[in-house]
Amino acid sequence: MIAGTRPLDFNPKIELKRWDFKIEDEVRSWWEKEDWWRFNVDSPKPKFVIDTPPPYPAPLWHIGAAVSYSLHDMIARAMRMLGYEVLYPIGFDRNGLPIELYVEKYLGLTPWKTDREKFLEACRKALDEFVENMKKVLKRLLIAADIDHPYLTDSPEYRAFTQATFIEAWKKGLVYEAERPNNWCPKCRTTIADAEVEYKERPGILAYIKFKVKETGEDLIIATTRPELLCACQAVIVHPEDERYKHLHGKHAIIPLYNREVPIIPHKLADPNFGTGAMMVCSFGDWRDVQLFRELRLKPIKAIDENGRMTECAGPIAGLKVKEAKKKIIEILKEQGLVVKVENIVHKVPVHERCETEIEIIPMKEYYLKQLEFKDVLRKYANEMKWQPERYKVNLLQWIDSVSMDWPISRRRFYATEIPVWTCKKCGYKYVPPPGKYYRPWKENPPIDKCPKCGANEWEGETRVFDTWMDSSVTVLYITRYMRDQRFWEETFLKGTKLRPQGYDIIRTWLYYSLLRVHQLTEKRAFDWVFINGMGLDEKGRKMSKRYGNVIKPEEILDKYGADATRFWIALEVKPGENYRVIENKIRGAHKFLTKLLNVARYISAFPIVEEADLSDSDKWILAELNETIEKVRKAYEEMDFHQAAEEIYHFVWDKLASHYIELSKKRARLMDERFNEEEAKGAWYALHQSLKNVLLMLAPIAPAITDYIWRQLYSKESIHAQELPKPKEEWKFEKELEMGRKIMELNSAVWKVKKEVLKRKLREPITLQELKENGVELPDLGGFQKDFYALHNIQ
Incomplete structure (x- = not known):
């Protein structure tokens, strides 16, 4: 026996008994002085x-x-x-x-x-x-x-x-300026793209209003959620197969209050099951109206201005904001007996995702970036890319399919990148400067002496800015x-x-x-x-929002548990692409795992590091388990599945290494039993250090501080993050021992249960084979596991 290796002389090199996340600051200071991450x-x-x-x-x-x-x-x-x-x-x-x-x-x-x-x-x-x-x-x-x-x-x-x-896109002819209907946010006073629009359920009304048919004098009842847009109505449509209205095809409706004639047109976009089946086409209640105006070549009327107020063409409701105008026009129509009924409804309305203001569709002159001609190549790219997880590819493909107009890229705001364009005041020529400099046309002159088209030198700098995207x-x-x-x-x-x-x-x-x-x-x-x-939800599965008062700040968690525990919880809890709940008890559990890991490392640090040794069947079993874990974790990292990696590491450390192998090999490793000699102890030392070393390497991307701290205490002064992830070793594929080792874990649990629950003994107290047999535990041939197994359970 080596001098100084009696049981009480195995002193751990790691003194820390409980993971203190304040060490994380010290570890980060090491990294800032190093270059492995640059x-x-x-x-x-x-x-x-x-x-x-x-x-x-x-x-x-x-x-x-x-x-x-x-x-x-x-x-x-x-x-x-x-x-x-x-x-x-x-x-x-x-x-x-x-x-x-x-x-x-x-x-x-x-x-x-x-x-x-x-x-x-x-x-x-x-x-x-x-x-x-x-x-x-x-x-x-x-x-x-x-x-x-x-x-x-x-x-x-x-x-x-x-x-x-x-500027490059301008040169390629991909940018143009045009006036056309756009999503408009009255609060933010700017055009927004379709991608910035969300649909929210909001309370509204469905008003049934009497129109007159010019040719027959009969009433035509139309149900609408936008009565304030009566002034902008340019047609009425009915479904071609709707028997109620076939006699009105080609006739004219008279708009109440405004007394204008508009055609009654059969069209498949009319829904016979909504309201009365007759629909007014206004500029612009929604994008269906926009489509109909283009298709039917109707002349739009601008009923709402940039401030969200009704224009002069709205007559008695001019100057009112949309919601006020909606109420007012119903009152006026009721006074004149033109309202059949008004229903309260809940319906989906388009809102600006930034401020949740209900948007309007208003014709505005804006710059557009072409995108419709690129839909095919974007679909191709969507299918070529690897997705984690794969199912989200369809979200992109569906969006590409839904794109129906070019991207309006100009915004009428201020804190954004300016559009680098000057317009000649005399001839309207658009000057776009050479690239390389940051231009602010609203306060600078263009870098050109005179207009290349007409020779004038008076310019109007663009005041609009780019969409932040x-x-x-x-x-x-x-x-x-x-x-x-x-x-x-x-x-x-x-x-x-x-x-x-x-x-x-x-x-x-x-x-x-x-x-x-x-x-x-x-x-x-x-x-x-x-x-x-995915998205973080509270314990009840609700989206975090200031409105609900359920927002958890990262600092609150970091102050209690530190970064490594938070990160390990993230890896364990968050599956790729899935929403997850923030439950503090689970973060606390992640912190307990780190303390468990530290205790395992502290125990193992007491033993000499050996490069090779004769291995017992127990040693071969844990190395085979380790080998399988390495293979699974490496694959998980290659696929960026940190949930899978964390689960594999957790189960290896807690369920196999700590709960079974350390207990199984303890008396041999510490030379606490006369049955074991130093050569047999070396096998345990080798397996223990290999297990810890590889666990630290596998866990490093997830819990970087504790792994680097332990690594530098035991294995190298160079950061663990400058190392390579371990690869499975052919020489650790001990299939027979792996199979038997898993049976040994079941036997361990069975023996512990008999001692604790049946015989009411402490686990370290002796037990006989006969007692085990009498309580339903009959041991098979344990082969090379027998010495460790008998020593662990003190079997007489």
Whole structure:
């Protein structure tokens, strides 16, 4: 026996008995001094690009965001350990309406009544404050990226890049200006794209109104949810097969109050089962009206203005807001006996997703980016990309199929990238400057002496800005330095594997627009992989919302349990693409697992590290279990399924290594029984250290601090995150021992049950074979497991 290896002399190298998450700050400080996480374009490794979602800075960030960015960091860490050189940038998406709405609400600055520069500065200042708070959260989540130097979509560099991509699209003839019906948000006073529209159930009315048929004098009752649009009615349609109205085909209806004649037209879009089956066609109650106006070549009447008020053509309700106008016109119609009845209903109405204001459809002159001609290639890309999970591909395909008009890209707001266009005041020529500089046409002169068309030198700078998705849709090109560093772009974008991780709620916006814009600019597919994460819900399964008062801030969880426990809970709880509930008890359970892991590591740290040894059947069994776990975990990481990886690691550590193998090999490893010698102990030492070492490597992408802490205490001064993920070993495929080991686990449980529940003995007390047999436990031939099994259970 080796001197100094008596049972009481096995002192653990790890002194910590309970995981203290305050150590995470110390571990992160190690990483900031090292370079294993920094991207090196000159590395010979294959490149992996993560187009990390740049979060929108907000005063309140809930736990769902922490989940998303932790998952993305797990991807980056796993891919590094799988042998990739990983480009994993952090950015903040700072353009668009949210900050304007915040400044309006909390600082009292209205963009249309405030000096533009002053308003923009207020937005910038608020954003800077939000970003600093979010950086702290990202650091606390142990995100291994350059958080101190993020890209900002409102920086002059980024805005110049967005403008450069627009200029390129302009040169290709993909941009045009036109006046046509658009979704209009009266509150935000801007055009919005279809992708920014949501449908919400809201209370409304269904008014049955009397029209007169000119030719017959009979009443024609029409049910409508938009009586305020009577003034904009240009036709009435009925279904061609509706027997009630066949005699009216080709005749004319007289609009009540306004006394205009409009044609009665048979058309299949009329629903015989809605209302009375007769429908008025107005400009523009909904997109069905838009379609009918185009098809029937009707002349639109602008009934609602940009402020959401009725125009002069509305007569007695002119100047009123839409809801007020709806009530007022019903009163007027009732006074004149023109209302049959009014029903209260609940129906789906289109709202602006940002402010939830009900939108109107108003003809506006806007810039459009062509998209209809690209639908086929986008479908092709959707089918070529790998999806995790696969079922979300249909969301993109359905959205592509639903696109029916070009994308209106201009917005009448302020805090966004300006459209780099000047218009000649004399001849109307549109001047678009060369790329490379950040242009602000609303306050700058164009970089040209005179109009190339007419020679004049008076210009009107564009005051409109881009839809924020014009900026966000080119993030993958920005981070791969498109148009700015050809070699970097070739190594990353052209040769690398490109991943888009994001929520399912923005498939129709961020993912769709990115595929569209990248194809238009490069004729390449933007991504190879799409990783979709779900939405965080409260314990009752409700969406987190300030309205419900159920928003959980990441700091609340991090203050209690730290990042590693939070991240391990995320991996265990969050299946790819699935919504998940935030239940604190489960996070507490994740923290208990980390303490269990630490205790296992502390126990194993007491034994010498040996490179080879003669193995008992027990040792072979745990190494075979470990081998299977390595294979499953590696596959899970390759498929970005962290739920599967975490479950496999959990079950190996808790259910096999700690509960059975450590107990089975303890007396041998610690030389606590005369039946064992030093050579046999070495087999246990080898198996224990191999198990711990490989568990740490497998768990590192998920719980990066505790694994690196233990790793450096025992195995290397170089970070665990600079290592490779383990691979299965052919020499550890002990099939016979694996099968027997699983039976041994069942026998262990059976013996413990007899001792504890039947014989009321402590587990360390002796038991005879006869006693076991009398209580239903008959031992088979245990082969090479027998010595460990008898020693564990103190079988006499």
